[in-house]
Amino acid sequence: MQMNEKLIISRPLYLKSDDCGYCHHEKPHSKAFPTKSWTNHYAQSKETPSSISLGFQVENMTVEQYDQLINKGFRRSGSFLYKTDLLRGCCRMYTIRTNMEMFKLNKEHRQTINKFNKKIGIEGHSDDSKGFELVKELRKMDQCDRLKIKYEDSVFTKRKYELFTKYQNHIHDDFKTSERSFKRFLCDYPFMQNGKIKDDEVLQYGPLHQCYYLDSKLIAIGFLDVLPSGISSIYFIYDPDYKELGLGKISGLKEMELSQKLGLQYYYLGYFIEDCSKMSYKKKFGGEILNVVDYDYYKYDDIKSYMKDGALFAIKDGVNVVEEMYGVDGDEFKQATKYFKHWEGVDYGKISNDILDQDEGDVYGIPGVIPGVLPLQELANQWDTSRLKMLIFEDGFLRPIVYDLENERTKRVVLDIYRVIGLELLNQSVVFM
Numbered sequence: 028m029q030m031n032e033k034l035i036i037s038r039p040l041y042l043k044s045d046d047c048g049y050c051h052h053e054k055p056h057s058k059a060f061p062t063k064s065w066t067n068h069y070a071q072s073k074e075t076p077s078s079i080s081l082g083f084q085v086e087n088m089t090v091e092q093y094d095q096l097i098n099k100g101f102r103r104s105g106s107f108l109y110k111t112d113l114l115r116g117c118c119r120m121y122t123i124r125t126n127m128e129m130f131k132l133n134k135e136h137r138q139t140i141n142k143f144n145k146k147i148g149i150e151g152h153s154d155d156s157k158g159f160e161l162v163k164e165l166r167k168m169d170q171c172d173r174l175k176i177k178y179e180d181s182v183f184t185k186r187k188y189e190l191f192t193k194y195q196n197h198i199h200d201d202f203k204t205s206e207r208s209f210k211r212f213l214c215d216y217p218f219m220q221n222g223k224i225k226d227d228e229v230l231q232y233g234p235l236h237q238c239y240y241l242d243s244k245l246i247a248i249g250f251l252d253v254l255p256s257g258i259s260s261i262y263f264i265y266d267p268d269y270k271e272l273g274l275g276k277i278s279g280l281k282e283m284e285l286s287q288k289l290g291l292q293y294y295y296l297g298y299f300i301e302d303c304s305k306m307s308y309k310k311k312f313g314g315e316i317l318n319v320v321d322y323d324y325y326k327y328d329d330i331k332s333y334m335k336d337g338a339l340f341a342i343k344d345g346v347n348v349v350e351e352m353y354g355v356d357g358d359e360f361k362q363a364t365k366y367f368k369h370w371e372g373v374d375y376g377k378i379s380n381d382i383l384d385q386d387e388g389d390v391y392g393i394p395g396v397i398p399g400v401l402p403l404q405e406l407a408n409q410w411d412t413s414r415l416k417m418l419i420f421e422d423g424f425l426r427p428i429v430y431d432l433e434n435e436r437t438k439r440v441v442l443d444i445y446r447v448i449g450l451e452l453l454n455q456s457v458v459f460m
């Protein structure tokens with residue numbers, strides 16, 4: 028494997044934040060915990076969970092590797108790859124995806140499209156469902172002389188930054204946008220190349236900026252990754268002066284249609300939080316949600332009752348076994364305690380099943396039980412040091428790891444990475460120590 032095909036990452040970081048960008052730590056006590064037993068367990072406590080994520084800084088990644096990681100619940104923010112701790116965090120962030128087949132067109136969608144088309148001078152359609160062809164109506168937008176949708180490289184320009192600032196100020200009351208934060212969040216990427224699209228065809232997978240120009244003025248940008256299994260939406264901004272066009276809703280439909288047009292299977296809408304009103308539009312796409320137990324997807328309609336009020340769900344053999352697995356007296360904690368004292372040369376210390384009481388002593392060590400992270404007991408079942416081909420970059424040297432000869436810190440990093448991304452990706456990785 029060439030160096031540019033390697034997954035080059037930092038050691039895993041486990042990051043706790045005092046604020047949450049979604050609920051701003053203002054969620055009622057009864058909804059901040061992952062399951063009923065945890066809510067009861069903390070009934071007398073004033074403390075609630077905050078936002079916690081685990082992730083890596085990524086120096087290089089292929090689009091195929093990212094595709095795999097997205098389907099393990101990761102997302103990227105610039106060159107930082109992360110997923111949240113669904114057990115200890117305040118908001119359950121689930122991977123959601125859809126496509127034209129799963130999508131259920133409703134009156135609101137039809138009205139949004141008709142209104143948009145009418146406003147930019149495209150012949151509209153009646154709002155009733157008769158004869159309304161979604162793809163046809165969306166493609167009319169590409170034929171309009173006033174509107175031009177262009178696919179540009181994921182690079183910084185002053186014009187994009189100004190639009191971002193205007194959008195953040197007006198729509199999110201966010202006045203702290205710096206050029207640096209815009210670049211890091213929406214222009215930086217860890218891939219070797221940009222995405223390229225031409226004539227309904229993917230010429231190259233990768234990140235791109237889908238720029239909407241109305242009468243030659245940049246009015247909106249969709250920040251996208253074009254991946255082998257589909258289009259992944261990172262963020263969308265629009266000029267608040269054009270609010271009445273409903274661009275936020277139009278963009279989602281256009282991005283889904285783009286996935287189909289390019290022959291890609293899915294449209295990834297980013298994370299979905301069931302009890303976050305800003306995200307309720309996502310469930311109207313009729314998509315499916317990633318289950319952390321088997322990394323399989325389940326139709327939103329089939330499992331929405333499990334997710335009610337932002338609860339954690341864990342499906343095993345078709346049944347929601349979240350309490351049995353992750354409840355206060357759940358099996359995951361019981362199993363983990365057998366391994367946590369000392370395993371494979373690493374002292375994990377005391378494993379507490381108290382989710383608010385985290386191991387503060389080790390800033391990078393990830394907890395023993397995290398939904399969507401391989402439990403140590405399962406790792407033990409498949410553990411074979413002769414299969415570990417990971418490289419590390421340490422003290423200016425690149426070298427393969429020899430597990431048994433490594434110090435405890437390196438061993439812990441290897442175990443954590445194995446648990447978080449799995450053996451296949453671990454063996455494609457170079458880790459900066």
Ligand SMILES: [Zn+2]
Pocket residue numbers: 047048049050051052077078117118
């Ligand atoms: Zn939150």
